[in-house]
Amino acid sequence: MPPSALPDGAPVPQDGSLPGSVTEGLAGRQFGAYVHIPFCRVRCGYCDFNTYTATELRGVSQASYADAVAQEIALARGVLDQVGHREPLSTVFFGGGTPTLLPAADLVRTLGSLRDTFGIVEGAEVTTEANPDSVDAHYLSALREGGFTRVSFGMQSAVPHVLRTLDRTHDPLRVPEVVAAAKAVDLEASVDLIYGTPGESLDDWRRSVDAALELQPTHISAYALIVEPGTALARQIRRGEVAEVDDDLQAEMYEYADAAFAAAGFQWYEISNWSLDGAHPSRHNLAYWHDTDWWGFGPGAHSHVNGTRFWNVKHPAAYAQRLAEGTSPAAAREVLDDEQRYAERVLLRSRLVEGLPLEELRDRRAVAELIADGLIEGADAIRGTLRLTVRGRLLADVVARALA
Template sequence: MPSALPLADPAPADGRLPGSVADGAEQRAFGVYVHVPFCRVRCGYCDFNTYTADELRGARRGDFAGQAEEEVALAARVLAAAELPQRPASTVFFGGGTPTLLPPEDLATLLAAVRDRFGLAPDAEVTTEANPDSVDAAGLAALAAAGFTRVSFGMQSAVPEVLRVLDRTHDPERVPLVVGWARDAGLDVSLDLIYGAPGETLDDWRRSLDAALALEPDHLSAYALIVEEGTALARRIRVGELPAPDDDLQADMYELADDRLAAAGYHWYEVSNWARRPSARSRHNLAYWTGEDWWGIGPGAHSHVGGVRWWNVKHPAAYAQRLAAGTSPAAGRETLDDATRALERVLLETRLAAGLPVDRLEPEGRRAVAGLIADGLVEPAAAFAGRVVLTRSGRLLADAVVRRLLPSGPATG
């Protein structure tokens, strides 16, 4: 089942925000995330807040769009009461779960609600995630007509044996078909891949990369498999049914991906993300990584506005009950102090190709940069120009680099 919510302060029943969230808001972009928590089956590696039909217990998939519309209206009221400036949504992202298990008209209705309450920027990026077996040509055309601009397909692998280990249900031969339908509809295409599944070989991973690149997606994400506690995959590994992922093999897989993608004209802009051109980068995810504002709609969705972060109750039934009672679905929240916000900027912006400004580091962190250059983990030219940018070796050791940049970490070693 999904992991537990964070511990924090209770959220106000009316969702009100402190007046401080308006400070500097004109300089921050605003986005909307819609969490659609439904899946046909639960993948063995997944610990996201998702529910299959037999786990809904008191909630119905068909009611979700109306409930989410109510939260969109609540969001508009709360932001207006906090005297935030009117900002059209620059990005809207439907994630999950599998958003495209909802009918296209429900997704279109929710996008229209965002447009009506907040407005959409003229160049707004509007994305939905999708499984290859959850869409058809007509549905993708309907989404494009409604204003969607981008679809992110969960391809994960081109190798049937790997997909079976991951409990993915789609036929890999369907991926070229759905990509073609998306292209015909005028949508940009992103493909998500996972590497390092138990039993996956370097040749398997090469096969998946080549299959993905043959489709010429605008954007590609490649994530190392992480075995999360409480998942079916973790249980299978614990009892010896499957081998644990091999860190060294995953590093080799990352290097192979970076080589293959660079040769095909893709540029990394975040440790796990590549794009063919700057305009194909996920602007929505970049907003997370750079600390912009967003409101998360749906069960378990997280939000951040002006240094205040909160998250909704997780189960769809509890979410529905809160909204039916006229109260905020938020379960808890925290107000980030300056030190925490600075820490998060180091954690997140170090992962970006644009890099982290050196002047955001504490003196101890700035002193650590020279050692990171000597160890081949940080680009020398970028550092001399005032930014911490990871080398490829640094990307493989990004967490270790961050620890050395933070005040409690060693300056060298």
């Protein structure tokens, strides 16, 4: 099953150079790095990310992947030098796929290349995603010694039959072991959950939420399952092999999780994310929602520099070949106009607990109706901030469309 297609866009020069428009107001913008590791042992049936199993990667070596990324890091430095970009990295995030399928030494080496090339601010957040069955205490210790500060574990569920439906291969009993091992070496631990899997009951979900809280992480993400076209799960649903996703049940699951997390001292800061005592948000993801700059390294990775968005070719072989030839791996790009940037700002900022200042809205006529419909907090609106209610979080896209 091929991953989802890249968007259309304008051609990118072979050297990857950015348009001159990015220089206006560039100084001082926060800068982060995302490193995409496209390898997985097994493709999960719900996933449409740009990932590949070993049988799909004939002729591509995982052993040389870090070398290819190092070449893109060097290319990015040259591209950013052309426009006077000098900001060091505030956050680094390794995602996938399963980044921890690579040796810890490769991840640490890539982080070192980023540090040597761009600089990393003191106290920066450095995260990797990890499947619970892909790390052990020794691996996590090597990450911490190499400069990582945070691990985001793909727990997804504590219930075996739910994990089987999602094609997740880890033993749920493994999760407490690796979370404890991360804490033991002073790595912040986050866990990711998915709710609304076909066949998952509310009691199943309660069990997973309770299990996640028992781990005492500093951060929890909970995402509603979205059945993407072309995935194995979509085909199973179409053939009637598994039930369709129940939107009403998903809403009930979200409300349960939000209440349970709050009772345990977690504060929501973005629709799908909760931080212990409000003090441990994912700074890298917040940077996305605040419209900062980042460079995405790896096949299919997306980047954004001051209103210009670009993305790399998808297949690891094509990615490595372009870099070996000394050309940019970027497949296409788009330069956002003022209307697009405004719409994105409304969409992204309204998802955050801090909300969106009403003074930033071009048209406030929809605000009163959104209050009446119970989608935004009336008291906060009176004080000048648009902030979603719990119901508004469930219907955030409706709110964004009404405001944009």
